[in-house]
Amino acid sequence: EAGVTQSPTHLIKTRGQQATLRCSPISGHTSVYWYQQALGLGLQFLLWYDEGEERNRGNFPPRFSGRQFPNYSSELNVNALELEDSALYLCASSLTGTGDEKLFFGSGTQLSVL
Amino acid sequence: GQQLNQSPQSMFIQEGEDVSMNCTSSSIFNTWLWYKQDPGEGPVLLIALYKAGELTSNGRLTAQFGITRKDSFLNISASIPSDVGIYFCAGYNAGGTSYGKLTFGQGTILTVHP
DSSP states (O other): OOOOEESSSSEHHHHHHHOOEEEETTTTTOOEEEEEEOOOSSSEEEEEETEEEEEEEOOOOTEEEEOOTTTTEEEEEESSSOOGOOOOEEEESSSSSOOOOEEEEEOEEEEOOO | OOOEEESSEEEEETOOOOEEEEEEEESSSSSEEEEEOOOTTTEEEEEEEEEOOEEEEETTTTEEEESSSSOOOOOOOOOEEEEEEEEEEEEOOOOOTTOOOOEEOOOEEEEEEE
């Protein structure tokens, strides 16, 4: 069974550009979560989607947005990129739609903003 | 917002030694979790704890949910080279604005010398 897959693995952008990151959850999982892992820091919660709806978001500015598609895959968009957006972006999925804490993580997209 | 203080930040040990790390919070969590992240991978769930005072083992790993609900501990016995990685604690409270959101510690980097 395939795990959570993320693409691209690496992404290089310049300040002011937009970045789009993609995530496919484990088959049968309806919830998708996005976390930011900046160098030396723990994971910071960004967004939670379930059944196509945004259920919760973390303390990030509105230029961080996303969506979940009918097949439960998800997209994270970061507009007007800033240098401090450079980080590993991790997607996770879970079986239930109740904010299940048992998350299965992908390997992440390393975003570098120059 | 809520923050978890994880210590130590890093550990260098010899193969066969036991390891202890802990996590403290300024507020209560109803669930404590421990994840491990290998280089280039996303975190993997090791142990989940659901009751204050609970002691749970997973092979050579043992974790405890503190009585105050504001802390948790992870012990690794007889360490081996594949224990190398970053260990994260995470706290979770279902419901309200915390729904679906894990709060992570900064991580403990473990290095095991053969």
